[in-house]
Amino acid sequence: MEAAAADPNARQMAGFKDFFQYASPTRVIAGRDLLGSTGFEFQKEGAHRLFVVTDQVIRGTGLVERVEAGVIDGGLEVAGIFDDVPPDSSTEVVDRCAEAAKEAGADSFLAVGGGSVMDTAKVADAVFTHGGTAREQEGFFLMPRQDDGMGRPLDIAPLACIPTTAGTGSEVSMAAVIKEPEEKVKLEIADFPLFPCLAILDPESTRTLPPQVAAATGMDAMTHAVEGYVSVDWNPHQDARSLQALRMIRDNLERVVETPEDEDARGNMLVAASIAITIALGSVHAMSHPAGAQFGVPHGMANAIHLPHVIRFNAQGGADIEHRYRDIADIFDLDGADALADHVAGMVQRMGLPTRLSQVGVPEEGIPALVEGAMGDGTTLLNPREPSEEDYADLYKRAL
């Protein structure tokens, strides 16, 4: 690290940073047979009449009924259930969800579902608590604060999450992504109050997860770990999490896709996803957000397609960036960034996921609008190598 000490600019990727902040306040409980304790645990966070947010697929598996029984068993009430969250939730759904929670007289939210469900519950909770609309919540650290906006952020109603996919990590993050269908963009919303107060990680919650969804959401978790580790917003706290998440993903992701009945692998993937998550992301997410907003490519699938290309691109951006990828490659017993990119592409293929955008409905003519979306995405600013429009066009073409 002598070079880092000599060159102040190298602090971007190594050394002691000029500034970072880190918080991870969500209480996580992980283990077997926890769903029956949902009420007991959520009561400790101040919930009484909770509003369940879920989707119809999850509801159809019977999981919500079991959670509901656990809520009642703990002496809490279910004020209502909103099961109308689509796979890619929108501002309109969030506003309806907040309204339904108000009408039901709820005092807290319980999300039972994947990223779309949890993000809907987060933003609906903010609208429920502070008023306004989902559209107005966009932005980083813009939620209401005491002392004319200079003080402590105002709490939102208690929110607990039971993730039913092992991927987004939304259950322990302060961020939410919600589609604005008219503008065809994904709104990014992040602030401290959006950290759920409780996350329950029980492998029973992912028992009926189809292998292809397990693969795609698992690749989302892997992307969070990789992007978080190489982002210009890296920090040592997150580094420790990213690298451990990658070890757990190495040992459990393909295993869970091959043998979904493996409860240990399912539990470990839930934990891996919750430690991989960070808001310090990069160009993989910048490329995947518009692919989702404009062509409906599922988030994890889009990341799985883009990740190998972005690894190769970023690793050309300087020795310090290449070094960060080398750390990750070491975990997979590989030599350097190119080998890592090949390995990721191989994992994606072995798990039966699409490897090209053209396989998931993206036409070549769509690239200019995707490039525009990626350039305007907030995560582009956090990528270790600054991409130009030409770079993004080239990356999308490679991924096509």
Ligand SMILES: [Fe+2]
């Ligand atoms: Fe993601």
